[in-house]
Amino acid sequence: MSALHRPGRTPAVPASPSPGASQEEIRRQNLGAVLRHVHVHGPTSRAELTTRLGLNRSTIGALAADLAAAGLVTEGAPVTTRRGRPSLVVSPRSNRVYAQALSIEPDRLRVARIGLGGRVLDLRDTPRPAGTSAVDAVVPLAALAHEMDRDVAADSIRVGVAVAVTDTTRDRDGRIRIGGPDETLRADIEAAFGDGRPGPTVLAGDLADIAALAEHVRGVAAGVDDLIYLHGSHGVSAGIIIEGRLVVGHGGRSGKVGHMVVNPGGLPCECGSRGCWQTEIGEAALLRHAGRNATPGAVQEVLRAAADGEPEAAAAVARVADWLGFGVANLVNVVNPDTVVFGGSLREIYLSGADVVRQRLDELALPASREHVQLLPAALGPDAALIGAAELAFAHLLADPLHIGSAA
Secondary structure: OOOOOOOOOOOOOOOOOOOOOOHHHHHHHHHHHHHHHHHHHOOEEHHHHHHHHOOOHHHHHHHHHHHHHOOOEEEEEEEEOOOOOEEEEEEEOOOOEEEEEEEEOOOEEEEEEEEOOOEEEEEEEEEOOOOOOOOOOHHHHHHHHHHHHOOOOOOOEEEEEEEEEOOEEEOOOOOEEEOOOOHHHHHHHHHHHOOOOOOOOEEEEEHHHHHHHHHHHOOOOOOOOOEEEEEEOOOEEEEEEEOOEEOOOHHHOOOOHHHOEOOOOOOEOOOOOEOEOHHHHOHHHHHHHHOOOOOOOHHHHHHHHHHOOOHHHHHHHHHHHHHHHHHHHHHHHHHOOOEEEEEEHHHHHHHHOHHHHHHHHHHHOOHHHHOOOEEEEOOOHHHHHHHHHHHHHHHHHHHOHHHHHOOO
């Protein structure tokens, strides 16, 4: 199993069957298309599914009935179409069918139960003590999950488990180290969570990659096939989606844009280089320029002070925003995305200095790349990684709904 599942784009219509595909293969493909549509778009009438998916009314009716019989959707509350014919509404069974999403972050560990359709049903967290490795985090994560399981109905279907792992962690002495998912972590999570329930699938991926997927499927970049998601916290990383697919690189370790060298004469970075982008746009840089100590809530205090017109704070935000635009311009020239999304602490920095970021982008990016690109704040907030992890876990169900549904 690869370190990171690479989901394809979400099609508006079922993909054309391969030559020689059997009727059963075509049926399962169409079942997946119907379930994916209601998973992404919510309750949808049979009539609308007929139009959206390009299948006839009787086929949609049969597919919806099969999904309902498997316990994956419900049908009810008929609506009247323009021709006056009642059309049942197909809805995902969010309370019964769910994914378990885990997030290993620099300072917190979080577990969520996310229902089919993207609804967060339960969310619990605990502090991540300094010096706790990602592998060491598995035991407290499992404890949270088992506690959560006590509230899950006996007939529920867990379709899989997925984990988002930040690429940085804090040592006991306070230093930040570069980390991420690896084979040992994946094996330990499989041992802790692969408990024989139907359809357990354990997947691992970098937090920025998975948050990018969440924004692509359900957030501000829904429907955008070429995007860069920038995440800022203790470090800076990116999730890159090209033609609807995550670009993860060898070993799933692409997207370390915080370590682009942008200022060779700048400050040393914990990676061993000097003048990395994150030394100019990270939280530490903002606090340094504002003359503040790195205390809880200090970043938000600087941003509030800048909004209130405090000169030192406003100057700090402008300086960081300028460097943010500098790096974004380079990424836009290389990737040529339709959208750049700012998440984590970079979301607030972008909102506070959007004009500065755009000005620097306009100065440095090629016209053919900058003229169409949208710069947007992330929409899903701190839950983005959990929502994206759930999408990874749901991928196998959406590819073959009755395989998991019938196994429950």
